[in-house]
Amino acid sequence: MGNSDRYRQIFMIKNVKIGNRVIGEDKDILVQSMTNTKTYDLESTTNQIRDLIENGCDIVRVSIPDFESVDSLKKITKKFSIPIVADIHFNYKLAIESIKAGAAKIRINPGNIEREWQLREIVKIAKDYKASIRVGSNSGSLNKDFSNMEPYIALGESALKQVSILEKYGFGDIVISAKSSSVTDNYNANKYIRERVNYPLHLGITESGFGDSGIIKSSIGIGMLLKEKIGETIRVSLSDTPVKEVKAGIDILKSLDLRKGVNIISCPTCARTEINVMELTRKVKEWTAEYDLLNREIKIAVMGCVVNGVGEGKNADIGIAGTKNGAIIFKNGRLINVKLDQIKDILKREIDNYFERNKK
Ligand code: SF4
Numbered sequence: 001m002g003n004s005d006r007y008r009q010i011f012m013i014k015n016v017k018i019g020n021r022v023i024g025e026d027k028d029i030l031v032q033s034m035t036n037t038k039t040y041d042l043e044s045t046t047n048q049i050r051d052l053i054e055n056g057c058d059i060v061r062v063s064i065p066d067f068e069s070v071d072s073l074k075k076i077t078k079k080f081s082i083p084i085v086a087d088i089h090f091n092y093k094l095a096i097e098s099i100k101a102g103a104a105k106i107r108i109n110p111g112n113i114e115r116e117w118q119l120r121e122i123v124k125i126a127k128d129y130k131a132s133i134r135v136g137s138n139s140g141s142l143n144k145d146f147s148n149m150e151p152y153i154a155l156g157e158s159a160l161k162q163v164s165i166l167e168k169y170g171f172g173d174i175v176i177s178a179k180s181s182s183v184t185d186n187y188n189a190n191k192y193i194r195e196r197v198n199y200p201l202h203l204g205i206t207e208s209g210f211g212d213s214g215i216i217k218s219s220i221g222i223g224m225l226l227k228e229k230i231g232e233t234i235r236v237s238l239s240d241t242p243v244k245e246v247k248a249g250i251d252i253l254k255s256l257d258l259r260k261g262v263n264i265i266s267c268p269t270c271a272r273t274e275i276n277v278m279e280l281t282r283k284v285k286e287w288t289a290e291y292d293l294l295n296r297e298i299k300i301a302v303m304g305c306v307v308n309g310v311g312e313g314k315n316a317d318i319g320i321a322g323t324k325n326g327a328i329i330f331k332n333g334r335l336i337n338v339k340l341d342q343i344k345d346i347l348k349r350e351i352d353n354y355f356e357r358n359k360k
Contacts, residue, residue: 012198013198013199014172014174014198014199014200015200016132016175016199017130017173018059018085018104018105018132019059019082019083019104020081020104021058021059023200027232029232029253029258029259030058030059030234031056031057031058031059031233031234031235031249031253032060032085032233032234032235032249033060033061033236033242033243034060034062034245035048035049035052035060035061035062036048036241036242038069039062039063039064039065040066040068040069040071041072042072042075042076045076046075048242049080049082051242051243052082052243052246053080055247056247056250056292056293057082058233059083059085059105059233060082061085061086061235062076062084062085063087064086064087064098065089065094066094067097070094070098070101073098073101074101074102076102077101077102078102083104084103084104085103085104085105085106085134086098086103086105086106087106087107088108089109090114092113092114092119092121092122095108095113095125096122099122099126100125100129104132105131105132105133106126106133106134108122108133108134109135110162110165111143119165119169120169123169123170123171126171127171130173133166133173133174134174134175134177134202135159135166135175135176135177136162136176136177136179136202137154137155137156137177137189138155138177138179138180139182139185143158145158146158151180151182151185152184152185152187153192155178155179155180155189155192156178156188156189156192156193159176159177159178159189160193160197163197172199175199175200175201175232175233176193176197176199176202177201177203177204178190178192178201179204179206179237180205181206183205183217183221183224186225187224190203190225190230190231191228194230200233201225201231201232201233202234203222203225203226203230203231203234204218204222204235204236205217205218205221205222206237208221208236208238209239211238211240214238214239214240215236215248218236218238218248219251219252222236222249223252226253226258227256234253236249236252259295260295260296260297261292261293261295261296261297262285262288262289263297263298263299263300264281264299264300264302265300265301265302265316266302266303267302267303267304272305272308273304273305273322274304274305274323274324275321275327277304280302280320280322280327280343281302283343284300284347287344287348288347294355298318298354298355299316299318300316300319300320300347301313301315301318301320301321302320303319303320303322304321305321305322305323306321306322306323306328309321309322310328310335313330317354318330318331318347318351318354319331320347326340326343327340329343329350331350336350
């Protein structure tokens with residue numbers, strides 16, 4: 001039994017409400033992203049949030065650097081039922097007004113709030129409005145008080161110090177994050193925290209980068225912890241669009257069987273390949289995107305040839321394999337010959353049939 005399992009036996013993870021969702025012990029792992037529009041630009045921010053929701057995002061965070069953004073936040077929280085988190089630095093009034101504007105959670109650093117009475121005031125309003133608070137540490141902005149510690153202990157202790165400030169005011173609806181750009185420090189810091197307190201953890205690798213390398217780094221960093229049942233909500237931070245972050249987050253959860261959806265497997269191709277597997281896999285992903293949000297499980301194989309493809313893909317619920325003249329769609333030992341331009345329609349028909357036969 002790993003350490004984290006042992007600690008989970010000692011204490012249950014606290015359930016924390018974030019708007020109409022709950023994270024905590026045995027709850028779904030929720031995927032977050034953050035808008036990158038100017039929050040005061042209501043139209044762009046609203047469009048981006050809509051896009052995020054359509055792609056399966058569970059929680060959206062917006063930056064609140066000024067009071068114009070709070071005005072926008074008020075309208076945003078009225079428009080959407082998805083929990084909105086307000087990200088605030090330094091200004092306690094922005095925190096208070098964001099909670100009043102309907103933020104389900106605020107992200108602050110209590111160490112950056114100038115006076116104790118200001119923090120007390122934030123906590124009081126958060127309690128009144130049943131908003132939760134995320135605190136935490138980041139390898140890029142660690143306070144010098146922690147500079148002589150091992151990096152992962154510094155991250156852990158810095159986050160725990162913020163927790164203790166909130167606890168001092170009787171506040172317990174806390175979510176903690178400890179993010180590092182080093183996968184190893186990130187892993188150790190989150191374990192360090194999990195072994196000491198039972199608040200839910202928000203996982204992510206900070207400044208993970210762009211494109212594939214950012215996704216790989218995040219997947220390893222987040223995946224290692226989730227595999228040990230550490231982490232209750234995740235954000236894949238990428239130098240890319242927020243929708244990309246959400247898709248990557250959902251893929252991480254699906255890979256660990258923590259979320260149901262369309263699982264596409266495809267062959268690596270070889271000299272036997274008779275269809276453009278890369279192109280077809282991309283299309284299958286696009287055609288099946290709508291099924292991905294149904295919380296239903298289906299495995300689809302995209303294989304380059306019939307000779308080996310049908311055998312190699314037999315664990316899938318539905319498969320496609322390339323032939324000399326097009327493709328075959330196979331399932332339960334049944335083969336249907338299709339022309340290339342028929343693949344989409346027949347595949348979707350077979351997916352519908354599959355879900356109809358395998359009702360929840
Ligand atoms: S399924 Fe066919 S094309 Fe794909 S790797 Fe196997 S043998 Fe090669």
